[in-house]
Amino acid sequence: MLLKVGELAKRTGLTVRALHHYDDIGLLTPSARSDSGYRLYNGDDVTRLYRIQALQRLGFALAEIGDMLAGSGPALPGLIAQQIAALDGQIEQALVLRARLQQLQRRLATDTEPTLADWLTALELMTMYEKYLTQQQADILRQRKAELGEQYDADWRALTDRVRALIDAKVPAQSAEAQALAQQWTSHTQRLVHGDEDLLIKLDTMQRHEPALQSHNGIDAAVIDYVSQAMTEARLPIYAKYFDADEVERLRGNFRRHMPEWPTLVGAVRRAMDSGLAPDHPEAQALGARWQALSHATFCTDEPAMRGKFMQAVKSEPDLLLNTGIDRALLDFVIATQSH
Amino acid sequence: MLLKVGELAKRTGLTVRALHHYDDIGLLTPSARSDSGYRLYNGDDVTRLYRIQALQRLGFALAEIGDMLAGSGPALPGLIAQQIAALDGQIEQALVLRARLQQLQRRLATDTEPTLADWLTALELMTMYEKYLTQQQADILRQRKAELGEQYDADWRALTDRVRALIDAKVPAQSAEAQALAQQWTSHTQRLVHGDEDLLIKLDTMQRHEPALQSHNGIDAAVIDYVSQAMTEARLPIYAKYFDADEVERLRGNFRRHMPEWPTLVGAVRRAMDSGLAPDHPEAQALGARWQALSHATFCTDEPAMRGKFMQAVKSEPDLLLNTGIDRALLDFVIATQSH
DNA sequence: GGTGGAGCCTCACGTCGCGTGAGGGTCAAG
């Protein structure tokens, strides 16, 4: 019994166009044509089509189905496992998306009629939080921001403007004004992070890597660099407890030149850690070498005397690592790269 | 500050090609071009791009994003709800697919190295079960089939072959041979369904509507029709308890002509019921009218005397509805269409 | 034998969000 396309289409619930397509791509070629060129499908064709449909309902692509029916290609169990894995990925993605949308929906319901612009800004912030913070941290931040109110943002803007003014006026970072601002900067930050060093590091990373955020709150690379320079200067009195005056002057000079290179390196190391890179991996080794070189240049750790005093200082003064993005885990990682 | 494509791309994590694409479709047109034709993006462009990205991360299509940013189109809350609904659909679909694949995986693990052909046959059956039966029913069926073993399938094939032989030999359905086969047919069916009328109806529907199944087990429309004719004939003795001999002969003649039309109508009514059609909907009304006309033609229910006897018979003999695909709910639906 | 309608044929473009060249200008550094 030979079927024409329309008949086969009716029998299988497909469209005529789909059957044409299968013919085009060679997935199901009718075994015969009538004199007038009509496609004629025999029983074997029909059987093949049923199988095609069955495999299609499992989510396989037409090309894959073709391979499977040709007996070539990888074995079925593997394909199925692969298919399941792909589906799991899809499902997870969809669930994440769904959660995002729902959160947004809730906030839309509570907020007092936000404008489109507000709304989009909130949205951007949300996706950024999601990228850099854990769910918990994002929740904490949102709550604290709500508690602090709009005045807090205004304070930041004022502070940032004053920093920028100092930069424009070329006031050096070790000036009293700069020191005072850096002081305020730290206390403002603490109002948000409440001493949570991990949160602080992540926010710092976010601020450094998200131009969208930078243009939103005006805290760009220049401001960040200036403030961290000032903070660095603020650390010099602490070093003075361990080094003599000449050495402190050397350190100051080194800091001026090399401190701006640290955040980049610290960020690179942290990314390496987070991506699970092994300390003996060549890339990690390279980072370790960079770290050592920069240490030498900044703290003169290539000179045994200086190195000893430096180690002593760092060990005795945990505050020296504050606001640097460096924590115990990161230091351990770096040490591990160098012990290989 | 004006950015070139590459710079903007780096800042946003997009590719240059994507930005070209946004320009092509008018989603993000750079506010300026350099003399040499380079795209130049200003701050507003960058802001717009951040918003585009934020909305994209929510799963909106570029065209939708364009509409949203243009302020036209429907309001955001509605769009979000819609988006969530769409996602829910996707997730559900993916979960169903996943379940299918896992079931298959389990069976692949237990079965003794099936050939590709066996495997695909099982797959077809599985998807068919899924389409017509509830999960429970499918499980029950699978278990019973496993208990009955291969002999059961062989019995069916033998029975079907004998039916086909009668058809080819043009042996009438009221013959003793046909009656005997119909008898066996029923008992064979019962070995599988164990008196579950709902399951029986669904299997019947499946067998009638799935050419794949028909060509698989050889039970096609001709066989079904012949067997149901024989079953119909088998019912005549029951009617004889309520009608006199002449009337029974009239019924026999009517049955011969009109009984084959019933399954189609019953199927149509059931689909209408299942799709939640209201009995006073025009389409339901039309079905009711068809039902009445076919009743008149088959059972002479337009003649008051015949109608009375018929109602009496149906009420007293529930067996008359056996194997017809008609149950109480369906009758109620039909009656409801006619009371409007 | 003509006509009408259903069904068949073969192009061929559109979908969606870009990837991936091809072929050729622009710009700053050496």
Next chain:
DNA sequence: CTTGACCCTCACGCGACGTGAGGCTCCACC
């Protein structure tokens, strides 16, 4: 003056068909 990085504009490709356009075939009915 070259080199290399970056930019430009086409334009095809993907996947599974949908949707015509323009024309042929078949069958029933007049």
